[in-house]
Amino acid sequence: MLDVRRLRLLRELHRLGTIAAVAQAFSYTPSAVSQQLSTLEREAGVPLVRHAGRRVELTPAGADLAARAESVLALLEEASAALAATRSxxxxxxxxxxxxxxxxxxxxxxxxxxxxxxxxxxxxxxxxxxxxxxxxxxxxxxxxxxxxxxxxxxxxxxxxxxxxxxxIETIFLASAADRPASGDDALRQCAVLPWIAASPGTLCYLMAVRLCQAAGFTPRIRHHADDFATVLALVAAGQGVALVPELALPADPAGVVLTALAARRRxxxxxxxxxxxxxxxxxxxxxxxxxxxxxxxxxxx
Amino acid sequence: MLDVRRLRLLRELHRLGTIAAVAQAFSYTPSAVSQQLSTLEREAGVPLVRHAGRRVELTPAGADLAARAESVLALLEEASAALAATRSxxxxxxxxxxxxxxxxxxxxxxxxxxxxxxxxxxxxxxxxxxxxxxxxxxxxxxxxxxxxxxxxxxxxxxxxxxxxxxxIETIFLASAADRPASGDDALRQCAVLPWIAASPGTLCYLMAVRLCQAAGFTPRIRHHADDFATVLALVAAGQGVALVPELALPADPAGVVLTALAARRRxxxxxxxxxxxxxxxxxxxxxxxxxxxxxxxxxxx
DNA sequence: ATCCAGCATTAGCTCAGCTTAAGTCCAAGC
DNA sequence: GCTTGGACTTAAGCTGAGCTAATGCTGGAT
Missing domain, CATH: 3.40.190.10 (Periplasmic binding protein-like II)
Structure with a gap:
């Protein structure tokens, strides 16, 4: 009988790509993950992972097993949910x-x-x-x-x-000065201005870069701030422009001019x-x- | 995450009905099974088994979980099969x-x-x-x-x-003397004769009893033998009559008269x-x- | 060429989970 | 009614799976 705990590790490896990442996800050491995967591979009797440079990747058999693990884990999740549903x-x-x-x-x-x-x-x-x-x-x-x-x-x-x-929210362009243009034209007007965005690696950062790139330029990001209140304060202080989703706006965004863009955040x-x-x-x-x-x-x- | 090993015990309990039987099936002690089921119940947060006299039975939640375990185990079985299929x-x-x-x-x-x-x-x-x-x-x-x-x-x-x-095989009535009647009539002719059947608890024994009962009588079983060669030898020695499936017949059943019955063994x-x-x-x-x-x-x- | 990120391996320890043994409860039989 | 026996549970102890920590190794980046 295949061990479901080990299958779970395999599934994570399928997505994350490295043993170290899997270990981090489960709060294990890489050694533990490596050992468990070795055991799984021995039990399976088929190579499941192979070396690819200094990382590992799943073999076709490993990928297939990972997909099956997905189904098994979903069933177990459903069973847990059903149990919880019987509690008064x-x-x-x-x-x-x-x-x-x-x-x-x-x-x-x-x-x-x-x-x-x-x-x-x-x-x-x-x-x-x-x-x-x-x-x-x-x-x-x-x-x-x-x-x-x-x-x-x-x-x-x-x-x-x-x-x-x-x-679904509207995304606003926040700037200190009034922008006569609307929508993406306003965005393009800001191509040469300094930008304020979230930390690299976050979704908001990626969103800002991609949106500007879609408008035809790469933003010159001067300030990084994850908190939108901070971002708006920086904008109000004339430190640059930023993209802000509707939800992050206070009731009275003083000192900031907001221009609605076509982009949406879901x-x-x-x-x-x-x-x-x-x-x-x-x-x-x-x-x-x-x-x-x-x-x-x-x-x- | 529910433990699949424990779910397997629950599934067996669902069928076998007693913890002792489950323990025997897995070569465990009843204590081990009881402990694992207790743990499962604690994790589930819902009563899964309840006492019924001096045995236990599954609660509705337990039976539902056992059914879900069935699906999970089948998926795991398929995954094992798929792995084995990739081996050259x-x-x-x-x-x-x-x-x-x-x-x-x-x-x-x-x-x-x-x-x-x-x-x-x-x-x-x-x-x-x-x-x-x-x-x-x-x-x-x-x-x-x-x-x-x-x-x-x-x-x-x-x-x-x-x-x-x-x-699918024909079942034969084996007797020492010639039987003029055929089929179930021959069977009824043997109502008063001593019978030879397999050990109680086996499928063959049950088959013989049920078949005779369907013909209107309960067989008087004098000898018990599981080996059909032995059974035929006893029949040839005039010790009684017996029911023998086609597959068990030797090429030359000497000293035994065989009458084909309507009953079949699949x-x-x-x-x-x-x-x-x-x-x-x-x-x-x-x-x-x-x-x-x-x-x-x-x-x- | 050197460094370092990332995986494998080893030794050692901890705890889950097994067995043994004792205890409890219920049903059947004398 | 009392006893006997079967079935489950609880407690205690032990073993091995599986974890961590430490070390070694290898391939790609600087």
């Missing part, structure tokens, strides 16, 4: 991961509603960049998370995860494949949908 | 279980053909009563087995096993669900089909 009361932990902006805007009301409806449910919130969310979900560090999809940063489909659209709810039926996860997702609805109503109303 | 040569063990008659008739030629075609395949044959086959397959003690289905002993469908018809090939694609198991099944074909050709030719 929601209890245990619900680990939620979200990007900083959401933690400040959408999450509070969702957490209050969840806590009131399910007092025995322990809500654990982790603030993290959406780029880290898929790994954290897959490794079991999170149960429910919010991720983004930008127009020029397509989220690659992941069979281990289930997603559901939550809300926020999704994500969980592990098979776990959407878990009552705590379903309740969490519902609370987030309600919070998003309230937010949209407040904006448009 | 068939190697490893193939554990075959069969009833004594088949071991002497069908198996030898099948084993010779298999051994010649796949020299690195280790063939391990176990002689056992068909009644024990399902448990042995499910517990992983066998990979491939032959089982029977009699007209009056329906094999209950088992989601954990896959079966395939192999051959022999099936069985393996674990999901393992039919395993190349060694597929090769074994193919060899058995060939052997059965040769047998039928020799009988009819």
């Amino acid at each position: 009361e929601l209890a245990g932990e619900l680990r939620i991961g979200a990007f900083p902006t959401a933690v400040r805007t959408l999450l509070p009301s969702a957490l209050v509603a969840l806590g009131a409806a399910h007092p025995r449910l322990e809500l654990l919130v982790t603030e993290l960049d959406p780029a880290q969310v898929p790994d954290a979900l897959r490794a079991g560090a999170l149960d429910l998370a919010l991720v983004h999809e930008y127009d020029y940063v397509p989220a690659e489909p992941d069979p281990a995860l289930a997603t559901e659209p939550l809300l 926020t999704l709810i994500a969980c592990r494949a098979g776990s959407a039926g878990h009552p705590a996860i379903a309740a969490g997702a519902a609370a987030l949908r309600t919070a998003a609805g309230q937010y949209l109503a407040a904006r448009t109303g | 040569e068939l190697a490893g063990e193939l554990r075959i279980g069969a009833f004594p008659t088949a071991v002497r008739t069908l198996l030898p030629s099948a084993l010779v053909a298999l051994g010649a075609a796949h020299p690195r395949l280790e063939l391990l044959v176990t002689e056992l009563d068909p009644a024990q086959v399902p448990d042995a397959l499910r517990a992983g003690a066998l990979d491939l087995a032959l089982v029977h289905e009699y007209d009056y002993v329906p094999a209950e469908p088992d989601p954990a096993l896959a079966t395939e018809p192999l051959l 022999t099936l090939i069985a393996c674990r669900a999901g393992s039919a694609g395993h190349p060694a198991i597929a090769a074994g099944a193919a060899a058995l089909r060939t052997a059965a074909g040769q047998y039928l050709a020799a009988r009819t030719g």
Whole structure:
């Protein structure tokens, strides 16, 4: 009988590409992962990984096994969800991961509603960049998370995860001076100005670069700030221009001129494949949908 | 993440009904099974088993989980089969279980053909009563087995096993004296005679009793013998009458009069669900089909 | 040519999970 | 009613799987 724990490691290796990354995802040492994969390979009787330069890659047999592992893990996830659904009361932990902006805007009301409806449910919130969310979900560090999809940063489909659209926002160009042009013309006017963007490696950073590139230039990024309040303060101080999603805007963005762009940011709810039926996860997702609805109503109303 | 080893114990408990039987099936002590199930229940957070008198039974949640475990285990079995299929040569063990008659008739030629075609395949044959086959397959003690289905002993469908018809035999009434009547009338003529049957608890024993009961009487079983050669010798010695399937008959059944009955014995090939694609198991099944074909050709030719 | 990121290997330790043994409870039999 | 026996549970102890830490090795980058 194939060991499911080892299959899980193989699946992660399939995606992450290096043993060290798998080890990090599971809080193991690379040695442990290497040993477990060696054992799996011995049991399988077929080479599953092979050396490719100084990293490793899956053989066709390994890739096939990883795909099958995906199905097995999804079934187990469903079984867990079914068990939790038979419990009369929601209890245990619900680990939620979200990007900083959401933690400040959408999450509070969702957490209050969840806590009131399910007092025995322990809500654990982790603030993290959406780029880290898929790994954290897959490794079991999170149960429910919010991720983004930008127009020029397509989220690659992941069979281990289930997603559901939550809300769509407009992206604004924030600058200190008034811009006569609108939309992408305004963007092009900023080609020679200094830019303020998030840290390299984050989704927001990538979004800013790609969006500018699509407009025909590469932004000269002078300042890096992940917090949009800081970003807006820098913009107001005349330090450069920036791209800011609707959700990050305060009620009165003083000293900042906002120009709506054609680009959109889509926020999704994500969980592990098979776990959407878990009552705590379903309740969490519902609370987030309600919070998003309230937010949209407040904006448009 | 639910532990698949523990789920397997739960699945067996679902079928076998007692912890002691599960322990026996896996060569564990009842204590070990009890502890593992307790752990599973604690992890599940829902009662899975409850006491019913001095045994235990599954709760609805437990039964549901056991059904899900069935799917998971079948997927894992398929994954193993797919791995084995990528190996260029068939190697490893193939554990075959069969009833004594088949071991002497069908198996030898099948084993010779298999051994010649796949020299690195280790063939391990176990002689056992068909009644024990399902448990042995499910517990992983066998990979491939032959089982029977009699007209009056329906094999209950088992989601954990896959079966395939192999051959259909006539059942004969064996007696020392000539019987003028044919078919079931001959059977009824033997209502008052002493009977020779297999050991209680075996499928053949059950078949004999049920068949006679269907003919309107309960057989007075004087001798018990599992070996059909012995049975025929006892019949020839005038010790009683017996029911013998076609496959068990020697070329020249001296001193015994055989009357064909309407009842049939269907022999099936069985393996674990999901393992039919395993190349060694597929090769074994193919060899058995060939052997059965040769047998039928020799009988009819 | 040198450095270093990344994987393999070894030794050693910890804990999950097994067995043995004792205890509890229920059903059947004298 | 009491006893006997079977089935499950609990407690204690032991073994091995599987982890960490440390070291060595190799291929690509500077």
